[in-house]
Amino acid sequence: MLNIWGRISSINVRKVVWCAQELGLDFQRTEAGGQFGVVQTPEYLALNPNAMVPTIDDGEGSERVTLWESNVIVRYLCARHSHGKFYPSELPARFDAERWMDWQQTTLNRASRDAFVQWVRTLPAEREPALIAASVHTSEALFAMLDAHLARQPFMAGDRFTMADIPIGCEAHRWFGLPPAEYQRPSWPNLERWYGELISRPGTRGVLDLPLE
Numbered sequence: 001m002l003n004i005w006g007r008i009s010s011i012n013v014r015k016v017v018w019c020a021q022e023l024g025l026d027f028q029r030t031e032a033g034g035q036f037g038v039v040q041t042p043e044y045l046a047l048n049p050n051a052m053v054p055t056i057d058d059g060e061g062s063e064r065v066t067l068w069e070s071n072v073i074v075r076y077l078c079a080r081h082s083h084g085k086f087y088p089s090e091l092p093a094r095f096d097a098e099r100w101m102d103w104q105q106t107t108l109n110r111a112s113r114d115a116f117v118q119w120v121r122t123l124p125a126e127r128e129p130a131l132i133a134a135s136v137h138t139s140e141a142l143f144a145m146l147d148a149h150l151a152r153q154p155f156m157a158g159d160r161f162t163m164a165d166i167p168i169g170c171e172a173h174r175w176f177g178l179p180p181a182e183y184q185r186p187s188w189p190n191l192e193r194w195y196g197e198l199i200s201r202p203g204t205r206g207v208l209d210l211p212l213e
Helices: 011-022 042-047 070-081 091-120 129-150 165-176 190-197
Strands: 002-005 027-031 053-060 065-068
Touching: 002 011, 011 027, 011 065, 042 053, 042 091, 042 129, 070 091, 070 129, 070 165, 070 190, 091 165, 129 165, 129 190, 165 190
Parallel strands: 002 027
Antiparallel strands: 002 053, 053 065
């Protein structure tokens, strides 16, 4: 049994839950983080000293693995359980997928986070317009780059769905879900086509069909 700790409203927990469902794994998810607490308990800190979500515990005995860091968890689950389906065996393809996964964390997430937090998690009277404007400006350029990339191939790392599509798909879910009263995004036809492919996958149920919070 795979154990996952973390609230589903977290983008990083969504990655892990989607991945587990995509792989058809049996898992138990424990609410943690935010209003649920848990992360400061001694038991949780023994698993993840960062006191953040997600964390997983998978397997038993000598095969038991405890991990934190969402994209590492996605890599691990795909490497262990997908039998090469989502974790490319060829090094060029594998590290192409790795590159996009790192880019999601180091570049796209940093750019898009302020607009999400300000429009979804901040009261209107407390919002900072400068943060929103900077986030939108930078994020739109990055999503336009993704649109151009996906004009050349159907998925992030080539002709088939891989682990690379999961973290960036969760970012697209968050950006596409911004309140329309606040934000009207540009048209990105290739990105929209790709995202449509993702949300049609059964593994995204209970993840990419949830509203933002």
